[in-house]
Amino acid sequence: MSATEGMALDREPPETLPRNFAVGSKLLASAVAFFFMSFVFAFFYLRALNTAHSFREPHVTPPAGWGVAILACVLVSCVALEGGRRALTDGSEGTWRLAALTAWLVGLAAVALQGAEYYNLGFGATSGGLASVFYGFTIWFGVFWLGGVYWIETIWAQSVRRPASPDPDVGDPARLLRPSADAALTYLYMLAVAEIVVFVLLYLVK
């Protein structure tokens, strides 16, 4: 017989999981910020050194139109999810589902646009310091953003399916929709800030 068989255990306080999501997502966002700050640092460092006068080679001009489209998708996705979160607070789960689905689809569109941009750049990764930062940042932003898109989908799927939880410490999963959306938004907002900063550096700074 196992040590705890037949015992009755205290249930975990119900506020624990939402607090875990809130704190964990802020820490994750911090880690992500430091990751992308390295690319921002690389931009300024290499720009200042401009070794072999090759930081920005003459033909390296990231197409601003693509950049604007990608940034717009990122922002729309965040705004849609924010709207969904507020709808959840108001108890309108139907609106939340629609908003989350929108955020998810527009988020995927951002990744698709980034892929399309690579085929319309006119320069390769070998074209100096700016091109390196451009490729490095955009590839990894895409990876992290896809993680955010996955996160949105899981929350949306849970609200659609409404499963019963097998875990007594979790309780009713519906109560976790709002904290989950909050946590995902914290992460996505951080990515959006990184995208805005790097958009200015890569597309606008000459």
Add this chain to the structure above:
Amino acid sequence: MESASVPVSPGKTAAPRLARLVGFNVVSATILAIVAYILGHKLGAVVGHHTTWNTASDQDDMAIFFGMGFAILGWMAGLGFFNYPLGRILGRSISLHEGVEEGSAWRYMRLCTDHKVVALQYLVATLFFFFVAGLNAMFIRSELTSVHGTLFPAGNYLTLVGLHGTMMLMMMSAGVIGPLGNYLVPILIGTRRMAFPRIESLTMWLTVLAGFVLLSATLLGGFPTGWTGYAPLSDEARAGIDAYLVSFLLIGLSLVLVGLNIITTVMTQRAPGMTWNRLPIVVWGFVTTSILAVLSAPVLAAALVMTASDRTIDTTFFVSSSGGSPLLWDELFWFFGHPEVYILALPGFGIVLEILPVFARKPLWGYKLAVSGLFGVALMSFMVWQHHLFMSGINANLRPFYMFTTELISIPTGFIFLNGMGTMWKAKIRFTVPMLFCMAFFFNFLFGGLSGVFLSDVPSDTLTHGSFFVMAHFHYTIMGGLVFALMGGIYYWLPKMTGFRLNEALAKVHFWTMFIFFNLTFFPLFAAGMLGMPRRVSSYNAALHNLNVFVSAMAFCLGLSMLIFLYNLVYSLVFKRERAEANPWQAKSLEWQLPSPVPVYNFERLPTITSDPYNYGEPDAPPVADFGRARVAMGEAGA
């Protein structure tokens, strides 16, 4: 506090052995990782060959990175780490428990959300790689017994040095916070689990994979960069450096996730009454380490992926002829690298300050000073990294600032010494093995710290840079400090973790041989460094031959002391098992009030904390916690 209670579901019925073998476990993971590597390598070769923008790159690197990327996915799939995320895509509910089967040894071979199982997995894995890295050190010292190195070609010697350094740094980063952090934090704060149990398990298995990936560097031609991976050498090196990059990336990811998990757990899951002022000092050590891990490891990860992209898609981050700069690596690497030193040191500080009051039978002297010291070190560790670049051509005007901040960091470090000395002052000390290791920690770390002052000082750093003086310094801080603290922690907590006692006579032989031969190995290296012996070179001035032969002989004895430790583990835990008492040290902290080993769910009733755990010698001191009406406690806290 939620008062409702739920019955514990009995462990799952044990599946037949064969069914378990083909399920999600380390065997399946290994097979899947190998198959996935082969597939990924082939795909990578095709991508590298057919992609027009990649015509100038080394296509083999692309294949290796694809192979390793696929192998990581295969490893995780084999262990079952994709089951839950895929279920979540389909809308399945959040769950907190997986693979927790009481009494089953099989749970140690797979994804398991019991933090105690993960901690023991961590301990076995990190000790294994610790011994592999130690074996490399023996090879290095063997090579240095002759003036012109005869055992290994120069390139292989560099690979040995790199493997030793990288493996030690990687495994020691995970080696304290992994086993002890994961085991102790939930119990010491009065909860049943870590905040994110699957992530906790993931970090353990990523660490294991990182160790094997790093070892695979030997099959890929080795790497010449040492643990620091400096550019442009890393851009130009053979494929072995790919293994270095991937393994360090895995450890970086693991560190971030461990840190995130520990901070979240401590912030959100403390038992009622566990105020910040009552938090055990070792938990503060893990929290400050975690802050460093969460903020510094992502920068390392970014630097590593930059190098990987230089080697695959031909970006030029570190290529000075194409708009990049090798110094960019130095900046990014050391922004992680110096906090990394404190990622190693801070849990060591926490461990010794936790153990000292138990054997001094006195309250911890200056608790708040100790916490401020830990935070001071953590904060300042982000402000000193450029002292590693004093000789790399940084702007000379920056040197005084970084010299000053580096010297300033000795103040919060000094707080920890004050706490230790204050706690031991006029105490009736019990010279148990954990206590001996803690006292040795202070002795060794003092030498490490004082020699560090020479290296933070620009003029003396100019003389000693790249010499064995630096090598002796960081071995005194990392091995003399962290490893001694870790050993103290293992001897102190292993009876609780395993439920079995370690042989004390063997433990004392281990301590004394390790302490004596550690100092006889590394103290002479200060002299070797001052006499001009360079690091990472296998041939040296003939005048230093006798000194090197002596050091090598002492190093072999040090290696022997580690074998005594290993023998003790096997002897006491496998062949001559003796049940450990619940509280053999008469300690007051929470973990010692539970049975040994601790039950799966830690506490039947979540405790209410009523006191800090350091009120030794106070006859009227209250108990550390109220365990409610059905106390699981078996230990007796002594005064």
